Amino acid sequence: MSATRRQILARTGAIAAGITFSGAVSELFSGTAAAQGLGRRGYGPLVTDPDGLLDLPRGFRYKVLSREGDPLRSGEGRVPSNHDGMAALPGRRGRVHLVRNHENRATAPIPVPAVPGLTYDPMGKGGCTALELDGRNNVLGERVAIAGTAVNCAGGPTPWGTWLTCEETEDRAGTNGYTKDHGFIFEVDGADPRRTGAVPLTAMGRFQHEAIAIDPGTGIVYETEDAFDRPFGLFYRFLPQKPHGGTGSLRAGGALEAMRVPGVPDLSAVQEPGTSFDRVEWVPVPDPLARETPIRLQDFGPRGITHAQKLEGCYWGERAVYFVSSFARSAEGSAADHYGQVWKYEPKRRRLTLVIVFGPDTDIQLPGESPDNICLAPSGGLMVCEDGGGAQHVFGVTRGGEVYALARGAQALTSAAAAAGGTPEEPEWGEFAGVTFSPDGATMYVNCYTPGTTFAVTGPWE
Template structure:
């Protein structure tokens, strides 16, 4: 960790697209990234040297081989892990916003508004804020393979299609007791929702001050204090 100012070197190999969240697998150094677009993809960056992103690497987008060019926003099976692989993005630093176009042309899956992500117990959970038949949001679970050569699986973990349960999921974090905490960015009153490992939802906190979203959910190192912004 830097102790003072550092040179702001752009990490171009990680892609020029509408970045949202990024999380790192501590075992492999692979960085998983969401894209805040209704036609966005889910990416990973495989570094040449884990922990040294400046050294470069390979940008890839998730593909479901059994459903190439899948649109996951509607009519996607719930709680059904599917094998995935990853397509290489060759033009990772284009002049125009074409990274997701290249990925989709190669069969990558589209996610409806990629938002928050967290690495939890060896898995990546991420939000699609506009996914689902009611466009109220989805929570996805990606289980990586044992190494970069193995694609892993993808599962639609939560899609309630009920704004009383979930509306516009955004930031997401793992609580120390094993549940996920999800910050809403939807319409009306905003909540922090809890999700159990079994996929059951409950309300943890409500913004009684105004109509703005919760952001930046995190826990103290000892797990005893939960921080959140408005």
């Protein structure tokens, strides 16, 4: 979608009702809450925020919880840059532990402060911070949860109440000044970070991690890879030795496997929603640590392995894992073009299904492009952080497939606008990331990536 059309949609509020995705949106929702999900046309038009931060529908309001550059309440330094993936984990007495990634590279303007006992590589600028909130979203504390990691993009919560933060890089020691290899997953306890420390979960693979989702019944961890060049990333599963061991159990190791769809070397070639494959295979990864060769380039035998461009969001919904391919571009090496897909894998049936296709090729008026972070709302709706050009939104999708704008960023980039391709006439806005809901479902938390800002959004949720 062009920035011009996106900006027109943003200025006019023309996120039309009745727009549908191509595909069976009802596949994304399950359970009693989903059956009662939002069935009308969203929450109405967005209202311009006089403070220039976040536009929301009438009746909704936001609170700024944290901003890049402000002092951390712990006194450990400043709030780091590049707010990304996030989870809201339950605490005692109704409190919430909000664990937030910082996708910092070596050139990050504000790194995650190095803290003794919580720092993996002193030269790593990424990591996580943790906010402690009371039941009214008042910030009681804010501290470093892990430091010395790199390019912490997304991740996912565990059934035992911790966060798995993922490094989206394959840089080795000696690259970009790093003193240790990167490309790992780390477990973070938002309530007590020293319980988990800064220990890489090496058996889960070293690659350009994006997100994870855990099957609570089996303990299997599903992982997406957002590789930046050909051949693109893989979809993995990790079979832990201690599948229900709780905090720290993933350090015991396990087996890493990659998904093979027979006859489908590239998922972008599949264009028709509802297409299913019933004989999905899982192939052992030859060298999970990628000592000599990146995993996606390793030898998986004469039948090869299945790749996909921009594998990002990942979540578990009752009996299936869903994962997102944000886009595919044949000019960059994909088999075909698309503006975003959602795939569903059912472990018991070994079945993979293309559920949803996003974007202009579906409907010229559809405002969906490049879905990134994605989550299910407690009321049964789907929330999508869009990562494209121009105006940036958090979109909701009803059970009936109608798209509506729930939030629009109002913080136009200034000094970074030129680098992002923006102009005074057609500015760029910081993307949204880390959308998640409080354990009681009353608050939606979401980040603006840059300038790094964490919001708590409340209102008349259905």
